Amino acid sequence: MKIIVCIKQVPAKDAPLAIAGNWIKESDIGFEMNEPDSFALEEALRLKEKHGGEVIALSMGPERVKQTIKEALAKGADRGIHISDDRFFELDPLGASKALSAAVKGENADLILTGLQSDDQGFGQTGVLMAAELDRPHATIIMAIEAADGKLKLKRELEAGWFQWVECPLPAVLSIQSGINKVRYATLKGIMAAKKKEIAIVTRESLGVTSEPTQRVEKIYVPTKTKKTEFLTGTPKEMAAKLVEKLRFDARVI
Amino acid sequence: MKILVISEHRQGKWNNSSFETLAAAQQIAAAANGSVSAAVLGKGIGTFADELANKAVAEVLAVDHDLLADYTPDGYCIALNQLIESAKPDLVLFPHTYQVRDFAPKLAASLGKGMIGDCVGYRSEGGKLIFVRQMFQGKTVADVSFLGSGPWFASFQAGAFRANLVQAHVSGKAPVNPVAVQLSAAQIRTKPLELFKEAKSAVDLTQAPLIVAIGRGIKAPENIPQAEAVAKAMGAEIAASRPICDEGWLPMERQIGSSGQTVAPKLYLALGISGAIQHVVGMKGARTIVAINKDQNAPIFEIADYGIVGDIFEIMPALTEELQKAK
Numbered sequence: 287m288k289i290i291v292c293i294k295q296v297p298a299k300d301a302p303l304a305i306a307g308n309w310i311k312e313s314d315i316g317f318e319m320n321e322p323d324s325f326a327l328e329e330a331l332r333l334k335e336k337h338g339g340e341v342i343a344l345s346m347g348p349e350r351v352k353q354t355i356k357e358a359l360a361k362g363a364d365r366g367i368h369i370s371d372d373r374f375f376e377l378d379p380l381g382a383s384k385a386l387s388a389a390v391k392g393e394n395a396d397l398i399l400t401g402l403q404s405d406d407q408g409f410g411q412t413g414v415l416m417a418a419e420l421d422r423p424h425a426t427i428i429m430a431i432e433a434a435d436g437k438l439k440l441k442r443e444l445e446a447g448w449f450q451w452v453e454c455p456l457p458a459v460l461s462i463q464s465g466i467n468k469v470r471y472a473t474l475k476g477i478m479a480a481k482k483k484e485i486a487i488v489t490r491e492s493l494g495v496t497s498e499p500t501q502r503v504e505k506i507y508v509p510t511k512t513k514k515t516e517f518l519t520g521t522p523k524e525m526a527a528k529l530v531e532k533l534r535f536d537a538r539v540i
Numbered sequence: 541m542k543i544l545v546i547s548e549h550r551q552g553k554w555n556n557s558s559f560e561t562l563a564a565a566q567q568i569a570a571a572a573n574g575s576v577s578a579a580v581l582g583k584g585i586g587t588f589a590d591e592l593a594n595k596a597v598a599e600v601l602a603v604d605h606d607l608l609a610d611y612t613p614d615g616y617c618i619a620l621n622q623l624i625e626s627a628k629p630d631l632v633l634f635p636h637t638y639q640v641r642d643f644a645p646k647l648a649a650s651l652g653k654g655m656i657g658d659c660v661g662y663r664s665e666g667g668k669l670i671f672v673r674q675m676f677q678g679k680t681v682a683d684v685s686f687l688g689s690g691p692w693f694a695s696f697q698a699g700a701f702r703a704n705l706v707q708a709h710v711s712g713k714a715p716v717n718p719v720a721v722q723l724s725a726a727q728i729r730t731k732p733l734e735l736f737k738e739a740k741s742a743v744d745l746t747q748a749p750l751i752v753a754i755g756r757g758i759k760a761p762e763n764i765p766q767a768e769a770v771a772k773a774m775g776a777e778i779a780a781s782r783p784i785c786d787e788g789w790l791p792m793e794r795q796i797g798s799s800g801q802t803v804a805p806k807l808y809l810a811l812g813i814s815g816a817i818q819h820v821v822g823m824k825g826a827r828t829i830v831a832i833n834k835d836q837n838a839p840i841f842e843i844a845d846y847g848i849v850g851d852i853f854e855i856m857p858a859l860t861e862e863l864q865k866a867k
Contacts, residue, residue, distance in 0.1 A: 300835065303679055310676075379645065380654045405677055408817075411645035411657060414613075418646040423729035424613060426642045443799060444550070444735070445638050451733035463799075465786030500654025504683040506675060509839075515831075515847045525848050526858035529830065530866050532846055537828040539807040540750065540774055540863075 287339035287433065288395045289330040291363070292386055292413070294320040295347055295354040296406040308503040309375045312350075319354045322401030326462040328469045329431060330399050331362045337433060340364045342393065346385060348372045352485065359480035360472035366485035369493070375407070381497040383415035388493040391420065398459040402427060413461035423454050426461035541574030544601075544629035544691075546620065546644075548637055549580070549588055550611070551735070557635035559703035561696050564662070565633050566596060566707050571664055577601060577627065579719075581619055583609035593714045596707035600716045601627060607723050610732040613643040619721040621650050626719065629691050631669075636695035648693040655693035656684050658817075660700045677816040678839040698798070698821050743777060743793060749806045750776035753796055753823070754784055757812015757833060757852055761789040766856040767811055773863035776809070781819045797822035812852045815840025 297303065301315035319327075330341045343358035345351045346369035355366035369389050374382070390398065398420075403410035417424030429449065430441035438454045443463050454460075472480075490496075518528045533540045543565045547558035565576045578592045579601040589602040603619050624632060624647075632648075634640040636658045648655040660681070661672040670683045671694055686692045745751065752771035758764060764778075771778045778794060785795040796803055797819040804825035811832050813819060816839070823829070824843055831844035832852050841847045848855060 297676070302837070303676055305680060308682075310680075378654050379657075380649060407675055408673075408677070409657060410641055411655065414642065414645045415649055418649040424642075424646075425730060427638055439733075443638070445555075445799070446802075447737050447793075447800070448550075448735055449738065450735045453731040453733060455729055465782065499687055500648075501656055501684050501686050504670065504685055506680050506682045508679075509674075509681045509842060511842050513829075513843055513845060515841055515844045517847045517849065522850065522854040522858040523862075525850065526855055526862040529846060529848065529859065530862040533807065533828070533830070534866060537807070537845065539828050540866075 287333055287337045287397060288342070288393065289333060289339065289397045289399060290342045290344055290390050290393060290395045291323070291327045291330045291358070292398065292400040292416075293323040293327060293343055293345045293354060293358055294401075294404045294406070295345060295351045296320045296404055299405070305506050305508070308506055310506070317350055317354070319357055320401055320404050320406075322403055322405070322462070322464045324401070324469045325464050325466050326399040326401045327358055327361065327363065328467045329462050330397075331470070332467065333397070333431065333433065334362075339396070342367060342390075342395070344386060344389060345369070346371050346382065347374045355485055356480055357472060359483045359485075360476040361470055362476060363483075365483055368485055368487050370487050370489050376499075378499045378501045379409040379411035379415055380500055383412050383419055384497045385490050385493065385495045386412065387416050387419035388495045389488055394457075396457050398422075400459070400461050402461055402463055413459050417459035420459070422457055422459050424459040424461075425452050425454050427463045428460050429463050429466050431460070541569065541572045541631060542629045543569050543574055543576045543631045543633060544624070544627060545576060545578045546632065546634050546640075547578055547580050547588070547592060548635060548639055549582065549585075550639075554588070555635060555637055555639075556703055557637060557696075557698045559706050560698065560701040561633050561635045562595060562597075563703060563705040564696050564701040567701070567705075568631070568662060568669070572669075574630075577629070579603065579620075579623060581605075581608050581616065589716045593716050594709055595714070596709050597714045599714055601719050602716055603719045603721055605721060605723055607725060607728060611639055612728050612730055612732055613646060614728045614730065615723060616643045617647045617650055618723050618727055620647050622721045623719050624651065624691055632691050632693045634693075634695040636697050640695050644693060644695060651691065653691060653693055654686070655695070656686070657695045658697050659694055660697050674817050677814070678820065678842075679837065697817070699824060738792065745777055745779055745794065745796065745801045745803050748777040748803070750774055751779050751796075751803060751805045751807070751823075751826075752776045752809045752811065753779040753781065753813060754790075754811045755781040755813030755819070756783050758784065758789075759812075761787070763853070764789060766853070769860045770809070770811070770856050770863070773860045774809075776807070779803070781813050781816070810840050810844070811856065813840050814838045815842065
């Protein structure tokens, strides 16, 4: 089974964000693999271990993105594709999906996996749009994959505790729900092996992808508060005492 | 402006966020001198169409087809593509449900259009419609506008609008107009099988008046008893954000958020929860929200009534002691 995993690199979870125009100031913060995509990568590696084949890590973004591709290679992906792009954040979901689709079109993969959504822009549309672009069936929010006889049996998560089994032919595009598996760590041996693995570099220009944006982020800002929060200060003991008093006598909830 | 709302139902029941989106559409239309229509898809959907017709809408478009009995992304995309081509709305609005995430971007793409998903609000600026959506897990919001001609596609997050603000029809009922679509079994590539629930819940968090919830800040399963001690001293149920249940540190039935339970207790105490949107949609209806987090910029403080910026491992034991004292 040939599997492509789309992996985004996003600001580290606790990175202090400074807004710069319609994006963030990238210079002073760390970046990491988008957590939902790490579940997709793990699922790809498990499918390869079970059914054989190849796992290709695909990522778009500036030079820093290479680090995340290398992390995927260290965990067991066989090779990487980097769509080198400093202006990736200006792309709308459709534009990003067109670029990602163009980069994998020639691979004729059996399966394309994405995470549920990115922790930065959070569009949550990439997988579905790649399926549209590549004219493949898709399913999203997947909690289990069983592959047999050239087709997939998938457990989809619905809302409010409901699930549904869905049958899907191959080739297909799947968006993986976070928590589907336990993500592995890279081993030292994996990290060493990754150094010899290939990362192909392409650009939107070299892929011949152009797309008219359908939407524009006018500005990004810190949300204005709708509730007035009363902050309690002091030593832990003082804060705890104040909180209990507030909850008993002001909010009257305990 | 002609607005079309796509409603959602499953197993004979409405997804109530359909009405939140209908309320949003009515508000947008009122300001823009526009009209609202509502669509319902499925098989044997007369009751649903009839209920929509009681609302203040220009018409109800009912797409009844055997192949729409169960949801499939192909079936919905093909049917709605035809519906939109014939109804010619300027703006198509959806509730941002799991089902909508599964097909709406593809539907928009099939018409060469984009979608602004998971919006929490809108604004009109000099006649231009701006959609507001969260980014960076709710730490920032973005104003997003459409470029080019319609139809435009957008979805609204659960809880962004109030369903009880939906206007009823002023003079009885709106017309229900059946819409015929061309759809064949061969066009539907995925096959939906059985629906099911995992293990029956032993606890019903939706009925709990007091909830103590833990997030990533708890760091390790061996720290959970400290939070449980707080809950016990308060007489509260323990709950968690998704990562905790994903790790198996607490059972799935104790998960609060878009993929877990939606609760509205008297008190919600969030310990080491950052307040990502997916969690907040499940608990923002709580009467009193208390947040304790070491990061003063954590989005959970946006919705908290009382906030403590500090180390939960220092505050949990102190809080347990104070709660016991107060009894």
